[in-house]
Amino acid sequence: MELISIVEALLFATQEPLGVPQMCAAVKDTAKDIVDAATENAQLPGEAVQIPEWVTPLAATTEEQVRAILDELIARYAAEKHAFTLVERANGWRIAARGEYAEWCRALYPGKKVHRLSQPALETLAIVAYRQPITKAGIEAVRGVSVDAMVQQLIDRGLMKIEGRADLPGRPLLYGTTEAFLDHFGVRSLDDMPNASELRRVKLPTAEEGAPAASEQPQEQQLSLAPVTQPEELAVAES
Template structure:
């Protein structure tokens, strides 16, 4: 890439790449993979860049945000990057958007979601065996929220549905991947943590449905 007949210095290129990465992240409402950003930014700037360059740019942006005391940062969510407000501003955002009440999950939903997250892929019968109550309506609610999806069918009599979490689950609870879930030894505290995080993140109901499925009719009599 050239400017005024001169090749841009490495420092100038880094600044330009950081600005381009920031512009991309400011225009999306879900996490985006480093490789996707690299392709778009590289093509636009006329330079060859890879995912490592994007990660370096994100580090630089976050350093700038921290130094200037900005209210947001770039988080690694579901294997991609996304600009998000810091947790300290959760109450302000919840109040402004009116999401506090609607974003809260019931205790039954939190318990069911915890079981799916840790035991996936898991059948409805397994979930109900652990909880001791019918879970059909709760599962449908979680699927409506795009937190749980059908992950396949079990190789057993009747081939019941298998359930698992979605990419939206990772996004809503601020997880890079399932390895970021609390240790199983902390499982009793998981519902409470999820309840707190669901309020802090408070995404819209229509956000990021690409990895979700339509609600299953299995257990419609529950």
């Protein structure tokens, strides 16, 4: 039995994303159980234990091996032109249909409509994603408009959450993004967002300074919104 087949079976059997450590532990623990069972079933003391040759290598499986297997599976699915592939999410890997088959997969769930985000919602999310944790006043200083309703809408949709309170007068709430946000835009972590390190260093207006008019906003602030506003919907229908 090969490691690549075992990893593929684990991904096929689960309903939730699987992390590399989880897969590695499942392989090693099962191999150990097979060895222990063979030892217990030995008929006489000192009798040679019959352990299948393929079990020993599996007991020493490493996370690096599992990651290499995942890359091999992705390449194999692409070469064989399968309708599915492997995708990595914030909390692990899973099998998913390719994006070009999303419309057909969506037909299985006629009651679920695609909810696209409006431009104001995308702009608000971009600010929060790159500068979190951030207060509502901080968001409004960049956008130049009130964001009370927009923030609540994004929280209700599970894309934003309250992170705590700022150490400022009045102890305003701090906001951040959720794992659902990462899933929606198809990124594993906030560091995988386009130009993340550069855009986090861009100086933004503060609540005290007041937000400039849209036509007067510096070019770098406009660019900071572009990467997140482009992919309105993750084009992968997950199994």
